[in-house]
Amino acid sequence: MESERAKVAELQQNHMALSSELAAAKSQEMSQRRELVNASDEIENLKKKHAREVTDLEMDARKKDREMRDLKEDLRLVQSDLDRERETVSQLKATITHQSTAHLTLTTQNSSLQAQLTALQSAIDVSSSSVSQLRLDLESSQRRIADLEAEVRESETVRRKLHNMVQELKGNIRVFCRVRPILPSDLPSDIHSSLESTSSLVMLSNSSSPNPVDAETMRAEAMAQMTFPDKRDHKEIVLLSSSESATGQERKETYNFAFDRVFEPHSSQMDVFEEISHLAQSCVDGYNVCIFAYGQTGSGKSFTMEGGPTEDTLGMIPRAVNQVFNATDDLKNKGWEYKMEGQFLEIYNETINDLLGKGEFDKKKHEIKHEKSGTRVTDVVVVPLKSPSQVRSLLSIAQSRRTVAATLMNERSSRSHSVFTLRISGTNVQTGETCDGSLNLVDLAGSERLANSGAGSDKDRLRETQNINRSLSALGDVIAALGEKGEKADKHIPYRNSKLTYLLQNSLSGNSKTLMVLNLSPLAAHLGESLCSLRFATKVNNTTIGTAKKQARTASS
Numbered sequence: 362m363e364s365e366r367a368k369v370a371e372l373q374q375n376h377m378a379l380s381s382e383l384a385a386a387k388s389q390e391m392s393q394r395r396e397l398v399n400a401s402d403e404i405e406n407l408k409k410k411h412a413r414e415v416t417d418l419e420m421d422a423r424k425k426d427r428e429m430r431d432l433k434e435d436l437r438l439v440q441s442d443l444d445r446e447r448e449t450v451s452q453l454k455a456t457i458t459h460q461s462t463a464h465l466t467l468t469t470q471n472s473s474l475q476a477q478l479t480a481l482q483s484a485i486d487v488s489s490s491s492v493s494q495l496r497l498d499l500e501s502s503q504r505r506i507a508d509l510e511a512e513v514r515e516s517e518t519v520r521r522k523l524h525n526m527v528q529e530l531k532g533n534i535r536v537f538c539r540v541r542p543i544l545p546s547d548l549p550s551d552i553h554s555s556l557e558s559t560s561s562l563v564m565l566s567n568s569s570s571p572n573p574v575d576a577e578t579m580r581a582e583a584m585a586q587m588t589f590p591d592k593r594d595h596k597e598i599v600l601l602s603s604s605e606s607a608t609g610q611e612r613k614e615t616y617n618f619a620f621d622r623v624f625e626p627h628s629s630q631m632d633v634f635e636e637i638s639h640l641a642q643s644c645v646d647g648y649n650v651c652i653f654a655y656g657q658t659g660s661g662k663s664f665t666m667e668g669g670p671t672e673d674t675l676g677m678i679p680r681a682v683n684q685v686f687n688a689t690d691d692l693k694n695k696g697w698e699y700k701m702e703g704q705f706l707e708i709y710n711e712t713i714n715d716l717l718g719k720g721e722f723d724k725k726k727h728e729i730k731h732e733k734s735g736t737r738v739t740d741v742v743v744v745p746l747k748s749p750s751q752v753r754s755l756l757s758i759a760q761s762r763r764t765v766a767a768t769l770m771n772e773r774s775s776r777s778h779s780v781f782t783l784r785i786s787g788t789n790v791q792t793g794e795t796c797d798g799s800l801n802l803v804d805l806a807g808s809e810r811l812a813n814s815g816a817g818s819d820k821d822r823l824r825e826t827q828n829i830n831r832s833l834s835a836l837g838d839v840i841a842a843l844g845e846k847g848e849k850a851d852k853h854i855p856y857r858n859s860k861l862t863y864l865l866q867n868s869l870s871g872n873s874k875t876l877m878v879l880n881l882s883p884l885a886a887h888l889g890e891s892l893c894s895l896r897f898a899t900k901v902n903n904t905t906i907g908t909a910k911k912q913a914r915t916a917s918s
């Protein structure tokens with residue numbers, strides 16, 4: 362039993378040892394379980410962390426992928442830039458090679474040019490020395506020319522003095538003769554139209570006329586036989602006429618005339634004015650000047666006096682007016698002050714019409730009054746003149762009034778005399794001197810004889826022609842009487858025989874300068890009229906009127 366008991370005790374002890382071992386094992390298991398739970402938690406945490414890290418790494422990988430693609434693209438671009446640059450570089454290299462060659466060529470050329478330059482320089486040096494020599498020669502030639510010119514001027518002065526002496530001895534009436542050119546309208550109408558289109562020599566082969574017509578031959582046939590033998594002084598004109606004698610033989614006659622100056626058909630308005638300009642100057646100096654244009658209808662009187670519309674064709678009136686204005690301007694700095702006024706009258710059938718008046722026809726009655734201060738015509742417009750252009754517009758007003766009158770009354774412009782008067786009065790504010798001059802520019806009526814005037818049985822035309830003839834012969838008589846007055850001091854001058862001579866009384870006397878421009882037609886058909894005109898002008902030319910006197914007064918007179 363004891364043994365049993367010992368055994369039970371042993372067993373109990375074993376049991377207790379085992380229970381405590383079990384308790385220990387249980388607590389160990391508990392702690393291991395706890396450790397296991399902790400380890401599981403830790404594993405879970407690690408797993409989560411790992412998953413996060415994987416996600417991050419994947420994102421990083423994708424980012425890196427993108428970056429790599431971008432970098433690859435950049436690399437590609439850079440590669441193509443590099444290729445281009447390489448291309449450029451190779452081109453530049455080629456250019457440089459080319460430039461180097463060119464540079465080399467230029468250097469060679471430069472050296473050769475330098476050599477040429479040196480050669481030229483030495484040639485220039487040689488030329489310079491010969492130029493200097495030539496300059497010296499030129500200077501000495503110029504001095505010689507200047508000496509010769511001075512000699513010429515001196516001779517010219519002497520010539521002018523002699524000329525003036527001759528003029529003074531001859532008196533103060535001059536006659537110029539001007540022959541107008543042939544106009545297209547002078548030729549038959551077919552030639553006329555072809556001349557207008559070509560204005561030069563033309564051969565016309567007109568199908569309706571059997572022979573070709575030479576316009577120049579027609580021109581020569583139309584032209585009267587006129588020659589101008591005095592090629593130096595231009596003072597002579599010779600007319601040749603041929604007629605049939607009673608026995609049927611051809612009779613040729615030559616007529617010689619000499620005047621102060623003869624202007625051939627090609628003479629320009631400037632050529633004529635050059636010879637007249639000193640007269641325009643004279644009226645500024647206080648002389649009475651009268652310039653007449655005389656000649657048959659269509660001979661160029663109005664062209665000479667008024668002229669055409671262009672600068673070249675300006676007539677004597679606008680040129681004289683310009684000259685007067687220029688001369689008065691020049692005298693301003695010598696103390697002279699000038700007042701100028703103008704009037705433009707027409708004498709038709711012995712009646713005065715004011716070309717600057719109002720209305721188409723002047724119905725006023727005008728009287729001529731000779732006063733101490735000069736000749737005045739009552740009731741006419743006298744315009745103060747300020748500029749040459751103002752005078753030109755006055756002329757065109759007068760011209761248009763004459764044109765109206767001409768259409769209303771039978772070519773009246775060629776059947777009336779027109780008188781443009783420019784009065785100048787000057788005062789010298791420094792010396793007190795005064796002077797009064799006048800310039801009368803007269804376009805006379807056509808001088809044709811009664812038989813050629815187309816008057817026929819037309820009473821008005823007959824009266825016109827008689828009036829014209831009367832006034833023109835009155836003009837001739839006045840000039841002749843003035844010539845005789847030189848010999849007989851008490852000689853009566855018949856100024857009152859016509860309106861024209863009465864109007865111009867003060868400008869047609871021993872104290873005035875008179876110029877008659879005889880206008881001639883060049884046509885053979887007008888030879889008879891031309892001879893008559895030339896004879897009249899010769900009578901005038903042979904007249905000696907005394908020496909012109911300046912109308913000057915001193916301050917005390």
Ligand SMILES: Nc1ncnc2c1ncn2[C@@H]1O[C@H](COP(=O)(O)OP(=O)(O)OP(=O)(O)O)[C@@H](O)[C@H]1O
Pocket residue numbers: 540541542544626656657658659660661662663664665774775776806807880
């Ligand atoms: N020197 C010239 N140069 C060019 N044409 C001219 C010349 N002289 C006159 N004429 C022309 O001749 C024509 C007749 O001239 P103008 O009218 O001047 O004659 P006129 O003698 O005044 O005639 P009228 O007595 O009928 O007034 C005009 O057409 C004019 O232009």
